[in-house]
Amino acid sequence: MGVLPVPAEVRAILLDIEGTTTPIAFVQETLFPYIKDNVKEYLRTHWEEEECQRDVGLLRKQAQEDSSLDGAVPIPLETGSGEEELEQVIQAVVDNVHWQMSLDRKTTALKQLQGHMWRAAYATGHVKGEIFEDVVPAIRKWREAGMKVYIYSSGSIEAQKLLFGYSTEGDILELFDGHFDTKIGPKVESESYRRIAASIGCATNNILFLTDVPREANAAEEADTHVAVVIRPGNAGLTDDEKSYYSLISSFTELFLPSST
Ligand SMILES: CSCCC(=O)C(=O)COP(=O)(O)O
Numbered sequence: 001m002g003v004l005p006v007p008a009e010v011r012a013i014l015l016d017i018e019g020t021t022t023p024i025a026f027v028q029e030t031l032f033p034y035i036k037d038n039v040k041e042y043l044r045t046h047w048e049e050e051e052c053q054r055d056v057g058l059l060r061k062q063a064q065e066d067s068s069l070d071g072a073v074p075i076p077l078e079t080g081s082g083e084e085e086l087e088q089v090i091q092a093v094v095d096n097v098h099w100q101m102s103l104d105r106k107t108t109a110l111k112q113l114q115g116h117m118w119r120a121a122y123a124t125g126h127v128k129g130e131i132f133e134d135v136v137p138a139i140r141k142w143r144e145a146g147m148k149v150y151i152y153s154s155g156s157i158e159a160q161k162l163l164f165g166y167s168t169e170g171d172i173l174e175l176f177d178g179h180f181d182t183k184i185g186p187k188v189e190s191e192s193y194r195r196i197a198a199s200i201g202c203a204t205n206n207i208l209f210l211t212d213v214p215r216e217a218n219a220a221e222e223a224d225t226h227v228a229v230v231i232r233p234g235n236a237g238l239t240d241d242e243k244s245y246y247s248l249i250s251s252f253t254e255l256f257l258p259s260s261t
């Protein structure tokens with residue numbers, strides 16, 4: 001097991017979810033198939049609700065922005081001309097969601113709908129958020145040492161709260177001081193990390209960001225945020241250059257805080 005000293009100026013640890021706190025397999029083999037299998041039924045059931053209409057509006061706007069992309073699926077406006085038209089619009093939303101998911105897109109529009117759909121899956125006990133076993137004990141230790149702990153995931157804040165609120169470790173939401181999603185900006189843009197620091201009320205170099213994705217680590221580092229790349233079973237492999245450039249950990253227990261005994 002390695003040891004990674006945390007720089008003394010770090011006051012807050014910012015955590016990615018998929019591939020960092022949580023196995024990629026849980027997201028890819030449980031959460032995402034739930035969306036693909038249930039999106040049509042969900043839209044039919046919730047279509048008239050304000051939240052569902054907001055989600056569809058966001059997806060339609062995203063579809064317009066995506067119109068020049070290969071395979072993009074437009075979502076027509078409803079004119080209110082009957083059941084058949086409604087089915088066509090719902091089918092377009094379904095096809096759009098499937099297309100975006102086939103590319104693992106991280107658009108806010110897709111992530112908002114997914115978060116709302118998972119609500120029922122978690123609340124009925126159909127799904128429990130999976131967390132690597134080192135995560136909870138390590139976060140408790142960091143917090144005891146005075147560290148603030150935040151989540152930054154492409155999954156919507158609602159989806160994050162469901163995953164940690166209905167997790168295999170129980171409701172562990174109390175472990176986090178706050179949550180960020182793509183509404184603050186994409187994880188691959190350095191400006192997002194500056195906005196997060198401003199929102200927390202610290203400098204970017206007071207934050208250590210843990211992620212499995214080198215492009216995200218690179219964006220954070222550009223903003224002068226400390227980073228470590230997390231290696232977990234099932235994560236994408238790193239190139240030799242990435243392995244030698246980034247600080248790597250394979251368990252949260254490898255982080256050594258200056259105040260740790
Ligand atoms: C938190 S909900 C499921 C995760 C998800 O939808 C996703 O896109 C994961 O992205 P991350 O930024 O956590 O790697």
Ligand SMILES: [Mg+2]
Binds near residue numbers: 016017019211212
């Ligand atoms: Mg990730």
